[in-house]
Amino acid sequence: MTVPAQTATDLDSVQSVAHDIHRAVSTVIEGKEDAVRTAVTVLLAEGHLLVEDVPGVGKTMLAKALAKSIDCNVSRVQFTPDLLPSDITGVNVFNQTTHEFEFRKGAIFANIVVGDEINRASPKTQSALLECMAERQVTVDGTTYPLPGPFLVMATQNPIEMEGTYPLPEAQRDRFMARVSMGYPSGAAELAMLESHGEHDPLGDLRPVTDGATVQRQIQAVRQLHTAQALREYVVALITATRRHSSLRLGASPRASLQLLGAARANAALSGRDHVLPEDVQRLAPNVLSHRLILTGESQLTGRTTGDVISEILQRTPVPSGRR
Template identity: 75%
Template structure:
């Protein structure tokens, strides 16, 4: 009698949505009128990705990162990136202990569940590269010894796209490790008025208490991995990646890592939408935040003022959508 493959364990969508909605509500008490931005941030968290927030100063990038970190009862660290920041300040350093006559490893700021990196493009490329191993492999190697990072592990970095004095553009390899890029945008008039009221006195972050734990978030991350993904849906993601590499207005298309991140983000979006399977709509919803910061336009596209977000939407319009579940 041949062995049968066990049926996959059912995903507890209620538990996933309960965790996500709790985090969303907590952040929304601090960030006014940005439901879509907050939803994407929570989706990236549950997809086990990293988040890059790029926008002009003063629109709430750091506040969003702090609010998400505080909504989870976990280890949080903040790194203010400056030109004189050293890689060892992030990863840690081995120090000789006179008493034990041996080297001891002192952990850097990267050893936390949520790492808030403020103005990441102000650090030198050498310091930026210190994040590469930790973001991709969730570990740190110092002096030949590898140290695992806590789970879940999320890097939320902010950068200002306008100021160029004293900044170093993130290299493509670094940008590719961020699952998604968000732009906060200016608030509506009503939201800005509400913000003046709520932020005019006490800091609303002081009243924000954790709504879940790191262990619970990690459980839901692992559960989301079990969502049903049809072969046609995976082929759709591959088709989008190949279309980006052949687009006449893109000089750099999406990497294979981008496809993996897009599928993981689509799974998380499906779970937060109450479904135990991924639809093309989930891929399409997450395509712009996941792909737009990874692709590079040609000179002609830049002169024509075509943003990478516009080009990703063009890719979606040109790629055939699979039918059925």
């Protein structure tokens, strides 16, 4: 297979844009390089990102910093129990002057949508995002409206043990390409945060380093990256293993296969390669798969996690060699 010439031409541009975004976000988020890189990877893979952790560790700050580093339409939705689906998708309003209904766009009509504490909204409101995230369109009263590109939903959520939260439905979790956990910062990173954030707000100093049209071109370039047949078979083997594993009640969906391969392409582009390696798949597998898998009751009682299962599957699944 011949790699398209435009892939090699655009690869440097993809790296440059990704590096600029990563550097800009890192000025706000201290000591979380993996989380920032995963966010940039999901952006270039045209996916959606779920940021899950306890309050106060920078979930919303990561989402806002990524959004602010790109000159495009950005909206923020603060999810609360009284939020209505129409607040997200939009609603038809009767115009007294024209005596006709007019569509008023909701918050979802933006390039980057920052959804804060998504699991504090009711399941009915959460479900308003399903069509938007999967098909990049909104249907209101029988009329379908396309969403702009690029389109990225970055949602934060607190652990389900927190008071006032609703667990996300499996169908909605499956629409998020990846999940990251911020974790507590190291002592050095927290000290640096106290010094930098104490005097001023670094988010206020953040300026866009690229624009939406440029990001959309990088997304198209990432899609062109060479993916060998053996590599695609490796992805399918990993996904199939989750469906047959004795510790799992629910394995990964076919959508997970597509999104794992897409994330691996973006990771390869960020690494300066015009082809995908098994290492790209292995690096992204925990982020892409962990939130989609459901353990059996017995596995939960023994203290196993979905991360443990993914590590086991990665170790047991034969890794392809060479580029074909």
